[in-house]
Amino acid sequence: MTLDSDLKNDLGRNEINKKWVFDKFGQHVSSGKVAFFKEASIEFVLGKREGCYLWDYSSGKQLIDCHCNGGVFNLGHRNPAIVETLVSHLNGYDIGNHHLISEPRALLAAKLAELTPQGLDHVVFGVSGGEAIDLAIKVARAHTKRSQIISFTGGYHGHTGLALATGDEKYRAPFEPLAPGFLQVPYHDFEALKKTASKNTAAIIIETVPATAGILVPEKIYLQEIRSLCDQLGILLIVDEVQTGLGRTGKLWGIDHYDISPDIMVLGKGLSGGIYPITATCMRAELEDVFLSDPFIHISTFGGAEIGCFVALKVLEISSNPSFLKRVNQTAEKFSAFFKSLQKDFPSIIAGAHQLGMMMGLKFTHPKLGPVFTKCAFDEGFLAIYANNDTSIAQILPPLIISDAEIEALTPKIIAATKKLTHFY
Ligand SMILES: Cc1ncc(COP(=O)(O)O)c(C=O)c1O
Numbered sequence: 001m002t003l004d005s006d007l008k009n010d011l012g013r014n015e016i017n018k019k020w021v022f023d024k025f026g027q028h029v030s031s032g033k034v035a036f037f038k039e040a041s042i043e044f045v046l047g048k049r050e051g052c053y054l055w056d057y058s059s060g061k062q063l064i065d066c067h068c069n070g071g072v073f074n075l076g077h078r079n080p081a082i083v084e085t086l087v088s089h090l091n092g093y094d095i096g097n098h099h100l101i102s103e104p105r106a107l108l109a110a111k112l113a114e115l116t117p118q119g120l121d122h123v124v125f126g127v128s129g130g131e132a133i134d135l136a137i138k139v140a141r142a143h144t145k146r147s148q149i150i151s152f153t154g155g156y157h158g159h160t161g162l163a164l165a166t167g168d169e170k171y172r173a174p175f176e177p178l179a180p181g182f183l184q185v186p187y188h189d190f191e192a193l194k195k196t197a198s199k200n201t202a203a204i205i206i207e208t209v210p211a212t213a214g215i216l217v218p219e220k221i222y223l224q225e226i227r228s229l230c231d232q233l234g235i236l237l238i239v240d241e242v243q244t245g246l247g248r249t250g251k252l253w254g255i256d257h258y259d260i261s262p263d264i265m266v267l268g269k270g271l272s273g274g275i276y277p278i279t280a281t282c283m284r285a286e287l288e289d290v291f292l293s294d295p296f297i298h299i300s301t302f303g304g305a306e307i308g309c310f311v312a313l314k315v316l317e318i319s320s321n322p323s324f325l326k327r328v329n330q331t332a333e334k335f336s337a338f339f340k341s342l343q344k345d346f347p348s349i350i351a352g353a354h355q356l357g358m359m360m361g362l363k364f365t366h367p368k369l370g371p372v373f374t375k376c377a378f379d380e381g382f383l384a385i386y387a388n389n390d391t392s393i394a395q396i397l398p399p400l401i402i403s404d405a406e407i408e409a410l411t412p413k414i415i416a417a418t419k420k421l422t423h424f425y
Pocket of ligand 1: 070127128129130131133156157158159207211240241242243268269
């Protein structure tokens, strides 16, 4: 890298590098993000990261990661078991070739078939959640020979082609025209869904707990009614477990709380172990009919990369361990008690908590408070981002491996950030 010589005179080496990173990132990656973070006085460049912690590149400022990229870092940053799995398999493997028969892909697919809800025996691998959602929608359309896809207002399934078409207007509008045949209905309003769904509907797609909409935990009956409606009308139920999967809710899959099986279940984020991107669209075996006449009709060059398969197998081994899930539930109870006391102490600020296991959100009394909390959290030493589709919610998503000592370090920071909000509102 080249550095301007006048800068070298003014600043220490890391500060020079940090300014260089900001400048070049602004010039070549995203001037908008640089302007946003400067405006918010969040001049943070991600440097060292380990376990539950992130450090700024130059100042050494430490943050407890309560964002985790929506679950990418469920097992913490650079989890030693995951790193060791990746490194050891680099000795003999690479990405592989998705055209060929592959042992690591067969191993991972068989493990997913064993662990996912009953009947989801076929898997297509991808690289991103959006890609995996796109594939789910392609399969639903091709299998049912119907075109209509129903999603929910405030839901979020990614920003690729078909996934984007399921989303809210604000994300879609600049990129229209998008694929036709997509309808949104209000969330948790079964009557509205019933009026819209028909024998033209290929699939209903829903997050088990919509995260971007504000960690909205559905009633059991709601998801069960959706399942029955799908059965009556021959509609496929696509459940997006990109954030809720892999132990986040205290069960291996969020949908396990609802005693129903989807026809297609999409996994992403945490399957990567935070180390190697890999996603999976798990589906009922008969849906493979879509690929029978031409098994090469869907291509993903990097999807199911072989070294990624070993990483995902390790993630599944850790996350499906009953003692791991027991610990997630114990930790969730600690947070639940803490949120109650926080609401009691700050009733004008905290309206409540949305929570299923460690899928957690703090609900504020005003939509302005989410973004302000994000800034106060940064100042206090933790990263917590407001829900994009409901700014009155701060998502609190620490790694599932957070220790008691780390919770004890985090909770006073949450209290201090909340206290600061009283100056704003
Ligand atoms: C619930 C859900 N589904 C799908 C996606 C899309 O995943 P990706 O960003 O890997 O394409 C996301 C990403 O945030 C998500 O939260």
